[in-house]
Amino acid sequence: MAKIKAAVIFGGTSREHKLSLASAAEVISSIPEDKYEVICIGITRKGRWLCYPGDVSDIATGEWEQNPDCTSAILSPDPLHRGIVLIENGEATVRKIDVVFPVLMGKHGADGDIQGLLDLSGIPYVGCGLLSSASCMDKSHIHMVMDNYNIPTADWRLIKQREINDIDERCREISEEMGFPLSVKPAQSGTSAGTGRADNYEELVSAVKIAFLNDNKVVIEKVVEGTKLEVAVYGTDFPSASQVGEIIGDFKEYDPNEVHQNTDEYFRIPADISEELSKKVRQTAVLAYKAMNCKSFARISFILADDGNLILSKINTAPGLRSDSVFPMLMKNTGLSLEDIVDNLLEQAIDNADKVY
Numbered sequence: 001m002a003k004i005k006a007a008v009i010f011g012g013t014s015r016e017h018k019l020s021l022a023s024a025a026e027v028i029s030s031i032p033e034d035k036y037e038v039i040c041i042g043i044t045r046k047g048r049w050l051c052y053p054g055d056v057s058d059i060a061t062g063e064w065e066q067n068p069d070c071t072s073a074i075l076s077p078d079p080l081h082r083g084i085v086l087i088e089n090g091e092a093t094v095r096k097i098d099v100v101f102p103v104l105m106g107k108h109g110a111d112g113d114i115q116g117l118l119d120l121s122g123i124p125y126v127g128c129g130l131l132s133s134a135s136c137m138d139k140s141h142i143h144m145v146m147d148n149y150n151i152p153t154a155d156w157r158l159i160k161q162r163e164i165n166d167i168d169e170r171c172r173e174i175s176e177e178m179g180f181p182l183s184v185k186p187a188q189s190g191t192s193a194g195t196g197r198a199d200n201y202e203e204l205v206s207a208v209k210i211a212f213l214n215d216n217k218v219v220i221e222k223v224v225e226g227t228k229l230e231v232a233v234y235g236t237d238f239p240s241a242s243q244v245g246e247i248i249g250d251f252k253e254y255d256p257n258e259v260h261q262n263t264d265e266y267f268r269i270p271a272d273i274s275e276e277l278s279k280k281v282r283q284t285a286v287l288a289y290k291a292m293n294c295k296s297f298a299r300i301s302f303i304l305a306d307d308g309n310l311i312l313s314k315i316n317t318a319p320g321l322r323s324d325s326v327f328p329m330l331m332k333n334t335g336l337s338l339e340d341i342v343d344n345l346l347e348q349a350i351d352n353a354d355k356v357y
Helices: 017-030 057-061 113-121 130-137 139-148 161-178 201-211 275-291 326-333 338-351
Strands: 004-011 036-043 049-052 071-075 083-088 091-096 099-103 156-160 182-186 196-198 217-222 226-234 245-247 297-305 310-316
Touching: 004 017, 004 338, 017 036, 017 057, 017 099, 017 338, 071 113, 099 113, 099 338, 113 130, 130 139, 139 156, 139 217, 139 275, 139 310, 156 161, 161 182, 161 201, 161 217, 182 201, 196 201, 201 217, 226 275, 226 326, 245 326, 275 297, 275 310, 297 326, 326 338
Parallel strands: 004 036, 004 099
Antiparallel strands: 036 049, 049 071, 071 083, 083 091, 156 217, 182 196, 182 217, 226 245, 226 297, 297 310
């Protein structure tokens, strides 16, 4: 039987480039060789697409770009091709692909851009679709949808770029309505770049201006103190949630996007909460997943506030996939190894290719 041709796309132009490379190397190594023929497609920081034929270990280090056998590659939006167009020595050839596993984070990777291109191509792919990816990337959209589903989030306000000439007035208005401390974030950013905390009016104005350097919308949230919880949600038609994990130690030192990090120092499973509360967190995670029209997989973050309220803080549709990343650790606790996860996600993508979500 012919092997399934699975393309793994990695790298990209976002700040999460290094995380993508580290995750992709483990994903590729986890794909069953007896079942799949893997095609590696890397995107450089400058946005160049290359078909990479070399050793997987060079992906994690970034050395893959220097391989002389790399070939210019274009993911064709023409469903007749259903594959990539390789350009070498002035000649173009088409290489068919059966399924794509995008291991891309941040802008142009988790915000719907690559998902839209894949939708046009007609090739099945792992992960959430265009609308879901874009909505989960946009913090203001998450707030609006969660508000509609009565899933608590932090008190929030939005400033749009068209209001930039009235920043002082808007910040004064927001500070009087919400008080301090406040968290200021670019609406669409996968990292902490442009994010700041404001404990007074002057800091708020400054933080908003910095956030606008990273996006054209800025979300301002009331800071919620409490326990940080993480849940992995997995599946398409019948999604389920993992056990609840808990971030421990100094949260400011914990960065889920950091490549070289001992996650065990900051994370434990299960979380030190009651069984009743754990059930509530897991149910809320699945409800939020469905509300955002997610499929395949996602990592959902909560804060158990000091006053006892459960606050949803983030939905990440492109979490890190190293074996020591939070999502695989949570799934491992349910009995699924990274190899199981990768194989199942590829199978789900193929099986659900004709469904509309």
